[in-house]
Amino acid sequence: MRKIYVFDTTLRDGEQSPGVNLNTREKVEIAHQLEKLGVDRIEAGFPAASPGDLAAVNAVARAVKNATIIGLSRSRQQDIDAVREALQGAQDPCLHLFLATSPIHRQYKLRMDKQQVLENAEAAIRYAKKYFSKIEFSAEDAGRTELDFLCEVTAMAIRAGATVINIPDTVGYLSPYEYGNIFKTLKEQVPGIENVQLSAHCHDDLGMATVNALAAIMNGADQIEGTINGIGERAGNTAIEEVAMALETRQDFFGAKTSLVLSEIARTSRLVSKLTGMVVPGNKAIVGANAFAHESGIHQDGMLKEKTTYEIMSPETIGLKESKLVLGKHSGRHAFREKLIDLGFDLEDELLNQTFAKFKVLADKKKDVTDEDLLALLEEKLVDTPEVFKLEAIYVSYSNESIPSAKVRILTAAGDIIEEEAEGNGSVDAIYNAIDRASTEEVTLSDYSIKSVSHGKDALGEVHVVLSQNDVAVQGRGLSTDILEASARAYVDALNQLIEKRKTFSKRDRVSL
Numbered sequence: 001m002r003k004i005y006v007f008d009t010t011l012r013d014g015e016q017s018p019g020v021n022l023n024t025r026e027k028v029e030i031a032h033q034l035e036k037l038g039v040d041r042i043e044a045g046f047p048a049a050s051p052g053d054l055a056a057v058n059a060v061a062r063a064v065k066n067a068t069i070i071g072l073s074r075s076r077q078q079d080i081d082a083v084r085e086a087l088q089g090a091q092d093p094c095l096h097l098f099l100a101t102s103p104i105h106r107q108y109k110l111r112m113d114k115q116q117v118l119e120n121a122e123a124a125i126r127y128a129k130k131y132f133s134k135i136e137f138s139a140e141d142a143g144r145t146e147l148d149f150l151c152e153v154t155a156m157a158i159r160a161g162a163t164v165i166n167i168p169d170t171v172g173y174l175s176p177y178e179y180g181n182i183f184k185t186l187k188e189q190v191p192g193i194e195n196v197q198l199s200a201h202c203h204d205d206l207g208m209a210t211v212n213a214l215a216a217i218m219n220g221a222d223q224i225e226g227t228i229n230g231i232g233e234r235a236g237n238t239a240i241e242e243v244a245m246a247l248e249t250r251q252d253f254f255g256a257k258t259s260l261v262l263s264e265i266a267r268t269s270r271l272v273s274k275l276t277g278m279v280v281p282g283n284k285a286i287v288g289a290n291a292f293a294h295e296s297g298i299h300q301d302g303m304l305k306e307k308t309t310y311e312i313m314s315p316e317t318i319g320l321k322e323s324k325l326v327l328g329k330h331s332g333r334h335a336f337r338e339k340l341i342d343l344g345f346d347l348e349d350e351l352l353n354q355t356f357a358k359f360k361v362l363a364d365k366k367k368d369v370t371d372e373d374l375l376a377l378l379e380e381k382l383v384d385t386p387e388v389f390k391l392e393a394i395y396v397s398y399s400n401e402s403i404p405s406a407k408v409r410i411l412t413a414a415g416d417i418i419e420e421e422a423e424g425n426g427s428v429d430a431i432y433n434a435i436d437r438a439s440t441e442e443v444t445l446s447d448y449s450i451k452s453v454s455h456g457k458d459a460l461g462e463v464h465v466v467l468s469q470n471d472v473a474v475q476g477r478g479l480s481t482d483i484l485e486a487s488a489r490a491y492v493d494a495l496n497q498l499i500e501k502r503k504t505f506s507k508r509d510r511v512s513l
């Protein structure tokens with residue numbers, strides 16, 4: 001199988017992401033992880049950028065033993081000398097030289113004509129060749145460079161001694177067809193091209209960085225350059241994990257492979273995200289939190305029956321434990337039952353259906369239904385007290401400038417609907433006074449507590465109350481994403497418990513008589 005070399009530039013182009021700044025310790029930590037991931041080449045930084053980056057590149061060069069270490073340099077002697085200094089101690093050093101070749105960059109940025117670009121690049125490569133056996137030359141903005149001039153630049157770089165020729169689509173402008181065609185043309189037309197490696201370096205401005213890298217591979221590229229999580233200048237670079245997994249998953253189509261240790265992908269992604277502070281979007285391919293998560297019932301059902309129905313690769317391949325079936329409002333009974341079994345509850349069909357109905361009501365209110373939410377729902381369902389009173393609705397009126405009031409609508413076991421209103425010294429007190437009126441029970445609230453069962457601002461609130469009547473005390477519990485509703489439910493639950501307990505006492509009394 002054809003090998004595709006992986007050139008990781010997380011520490012250089014990745015660090016060019018606005019807001020990202022990696023210190024020496026962080027660069028070394030990421031470099032060690034990249035080594036474990038098995039990347040072939042690590043671009044550790046741009047030594048001429050600052051003394052700190054020079055020192056960081058040097059620390060990486062000394063620390064890493066199993067990858068080529070690269071430093072970036074403009075086509076200028078002082079930059080090349082900075083890379084020489086930075087790569088001291090590297091087992092396998094490589095200089096990365098670049099000069100822009102496109103008409104826009106030539107005219108406005110470099111203020112050079114074609115001839116000057118050729119001469120400057122050649123002089124830099126020849127100077128560098130005295131110190132480096134491995135030199136990669138990049139024709140910056142190759143994507144917008146006249147193809148015949150790009151061939152000329154490439155031929156010059158090969159003659160001057162470059163060992164890798166990189167074709168950057170610096171501004172992420174090209175379509176896969178156009179980008180692939182550059183590689184095909186260079187392969188066909190440039191003398192000596194067979195003696196060097198061709199490299200693809202893409203940016204994601206139009207969301208085509210990965211597909212362009214793949215197009216380059218299909219047209220003869222030997223190496224892809226990219227970053228972990230696709231971080232980098234503007235919209236970022238090709239995400240290495242995406243190319244590696246595309247090649248792995250579609251070997252039948254691409255017929256090429258990287259030598260990455262794929263099971264290190266998830267760990268590397270997490271580390272880079274942590275140290276750069278760049279959060280990985282949930283829907284990011286391969287490494288996003290949702291990449292192996294399924295929320296909708298039909299997909300979950302398919303997954304439970306056969307994973308390949310909805311997964312083209314396995315989470316284990318990239319070092320994750322397993323796929324996730326996330327319960328939410330789109331989930332179905334199959335996944336719900338499976339989740340409850342995982343939590344240790346194998347419910348009979350009827351109870352399952354009742355709990356499922358409650359779960360759907362909760363899922364309408366919450367983004368994610370967590371294990372804690374489910375346990376709370378289950379506890380409520382498993383302890384089944386007959387509902388003499390059922391809370392149908394509450395309305396609360398609160399302002400800090402008036403007395404809080406509440407109205408409740410309660411359905412009785414006999415089928416009557418009772419509506420009552422009351423005021424109180426707070427919203428909860430007003431609700432409880434209204435429920436007292438509706439139930440006509442005379443009870444004392446001896447305890448009230450509230451806690452959050454799950455996390456986040458849409459977490460379930462759980463209210464516990466203790467009601468007493470004569471010598472009998474009962475507890476009630478209510479759950480809701482709204483604490484006033486949870487409070488009302490807990491109170492009504494306690495009233496039902498109280499009535500149930502009273503019945504048990506009176507039966508016992510009759511027996512003893």
Ligand SMILES: CC(=O)SCCNC(=O)CCNC(=O)[C@H](O)C(C)(C)COP(=O)(O)OP(=O)(O)OC[C@H]1O[C@@H](n2cnc3c(N)ncnc32)[C@H](O)[C@@H]1OP(=O)(O)O
Nearest residue numbers: 016046048049050073074075076098099100109110140170
């Ligand atoms: C596509 C890419 O990712 S390229 C890499 C981009 N990365 C970075 O720029 C990060 C590190 N850069 C830096 O720290 C600074 O830009 C430095 C230290 C390299 C240079 O800083 P300064 O000397 O202040 O120059 P400044 O950045 O303002 O301008 C760049 C100069 O380099 C020239 N230049 C740009 N690319 C090249 C090149 N490949 N070869 C030679 N000269 C170049 C520009 O034309 C400009 O020259 P001028 O001063 O004669 O007009």
Ligand SMILES: CC(C)C(=O)C(=O)O
Nearest residue numbers: 098138140141168170
């Ligand atoms: C330095 C070069 C290779 C680069 O990052 C680009 O052109 O995008």
Ligand SMILES: [Mg+2]
Nearest residue numbers: 013170201233
């Ligand atoms: Mg780049």
